[in-house]
Amino acid sequence: MRKKLLLALLAMPFIANAQFTQNFDAGTTIPTGWTVLNGGDTNTWSIVDYTGGNITAYSGANTASIGYSSSAHDDYLVTPAITVTAGVSDFLSFYARSRDPLYPETISVKISTTTPTAAAFTTTLAASVAPASGANFYRYTYNLSAYVGQTIYVGFYSSTTDMFYFDLDDISVGPIPSCGSPSGVTVNTVLSSSANVSWTASPTAGATYQIEYGPTGFTQGTGTVITSSTASATIPNLTAATGYQFYVRSNCGTNGFSAWTAVKSFTTTCAPVSSFPYTQNFDTATIPSCWANEAVTGGGTATWSYVTANGNSSITPKSAPRMAEFRTTTAGNKAKLLLPPLNISALATPQLRFSLANVNWFGDVDELRIYYKANPSDAWTQLGSSYTTENAAWLDVSIPLPNKSANYMIAFEGTSNWARGIDIDNVSVVDASSLAVNDLTRNTTDIKIYPNPVKDVLNINSDKKLNSIEIFSLTGQLIKTIDKDTKQVNVSDLKKGVYLLRVKSEGKDQSFKIVKE
Structure with missing residues (x-):
């Protein structure tokens, strides 16, 4: 009789510790102890x-x-058998995702108190788990205290037709937390030596939070721990151009801590460039060190590349052997090419210079915009107007950089109109002291503007025909446009302040800083 009882006990599903976490990362098959019931x-x-x-x-x-x-x-x-014990295994949590907004998937969560068979799942814990569709996961939690003292199975049940994909991750059973884990952990601003992160407090949040961080791949428990009294924190003392990971949890006071959130990652930026002039000629086939490609629309198909000729070989690099190019066959795709961060705070008159070519394809021309941020957390502000007309030969462009700072960011944004692409070369950031605003007449190679500061009429002297003149505010707003060859601009209607004057002529696109008295 004792032998039969022992054999019966050994044959029962057994969990040495009623607490468990399953992240499905041990292999590509359903984990041992779990069951799939396929009725379809x-x-x-x-x-x-x-x-x-x-x-x-x-x-x-x-x-x-x-x-x-x-x-x-x-x-x-179906999970393995779970012995529900008060304060030990009376809380279920998991992360769920429905992948396509056009074909939303849902599941239900059911309980069996007998066997892991379909007919035994007679209790519904959640009738409809329906996360907002997309790439994000959402956390779901359920109290199992009604089953204390019982052995149960949890079944994740799907009954949908012709939808898309439903994903589950990090399913865990443990004690009811004294306070909830944070959710919605977000990486906000990342600099070369720090990163700002934030999260959403749970309904039973603690008084403070702990953040543990370390280099990518660090073992949790060996990282650096900092504390925050609000639902955000700045992680300090980081190394430039380095990958990091971090976790967050609530401090429940005398009741201990919540569970840690899932790991989040970020990479610090390069240290800001502080030696000028800074130049980049794109002479290798890969993105330059500390530059970044950022798809705006189009995902992985919207990228800048580094080529020896444009789409129909009509443009070759301004300086051999390569140039940067944005070109895609999908109209409307956009991508930004970001310079490294720049410390231009000590430059008297910081200026961006580059050469541009954009060849038409049956009348269509791809579009280039230039953006800047005085601080990484700012929104992008456009510098001047867009480049929407064809430049079948290299156009030399110079643009003063407003609102100089120690962490300045510049981006070239290409938009595809299904043309031959946008090509740029010989990018530089310089201290153009000749462009300083003062009471002297200002000279460039072929343009002279005066007086500056100006009260009523600004004179433009050039040995070339002027194609257009534009005046912008420092926030990028277009104030005035003159589409003709004129040598005088009436600015008497402008308010006092600093403006950008853009003058387009043959082979040149030059911008100047002017002061209106």
Whole structure:
């Protein structure tokens, strides 16, 4: 009799510790102890590896996922047996994602108190788990205290038809937390030596928070811990151009701590360039060190590349062997090419210079805009107007940089109109002392403007025909446009202040800082 009892006990599902966490990262098959009940067709719960994809798992590489089917699902993903113990294993949490807004997936969460079979899941813990569709995961939590003293199975049940994908990650069973974990952890501004992060407090938040951080791949428990009394923090003393990871948890006071959030990552920027003139000629086939490509629309298809000729080989680099080019066959795609951060605070008259070419394709011309930020947390502000007309030969451009700072950012943004692309070369940031605003007549190679400061009429003297003249505020607002060859501009209607004057002539696109008295 004792032998039979022992054999029966050994045959029962067993969890040495009723607490557990499953992130599905140990392999590409359903973990040992878990069960898939497939009541539909061949599409059922499986492990999906998101390594190298456009979206990621909530943590690690893998998720438990179920894909679309033309017939209705009738499928369960079932946990191992869980012995619910008060203060030990009476709280269920998981992260869920519905991947496509056009085909939203939902699941329900069910409980069996007997066996891991479909007929045994007679209790519904949550009738509809329906996260907002997209790339983000959302955390769901449920109190299991009604089952204290019982052994249960949790079933994640899908019954949808012809939708898309539903992902589960970081399923855990543990004690009811004294206070909830933060959610919505976000990386805000990243600099060369610090990063600002924030999160959303849970309904049972603690009085303070802990943030543990370290280099990418560090073992949790060995990192640096800082404390914040608000739902944000600045992580200090970081190394430039280095990857970091961090976790956040609530401090519940005498009741301990909440669970840590899933890991988040960021990479610090390069230290701001402080030696000028700074130049970049794009002479290698890869993005220059400390530059960045940022897709605005179009994802991975919207990128800048470094080429030896443009789309129809009509443009070759201004300085060999390569130039930077934005070109894509999808109209409307946009991407920014970001310079390294710049410390131009000590420059008397900082100026951006570059050469531009953009060749038409059956009348269509790709568009270039220049943006700046005086601080990384600021919104982008456009410098002057867009470059929307063809430049079949290299156009030399110079633009004064307003609102100088110690962490200045500049971006070239290309927009595809299905043309031959946008090419830039010989980018430089200089201290153009000859462009300083003073009471002297200001001279460039072929343009003289005077007087500056100006009260009523600004004179422009050039040995070339002027194609257009534009005046902008320092915030990028276009104030005045003159589309003709004129040598005088009436500025009497402008308010007192500093403006940017843009003069376009053959082969030149020059901007000047002027003061209106």
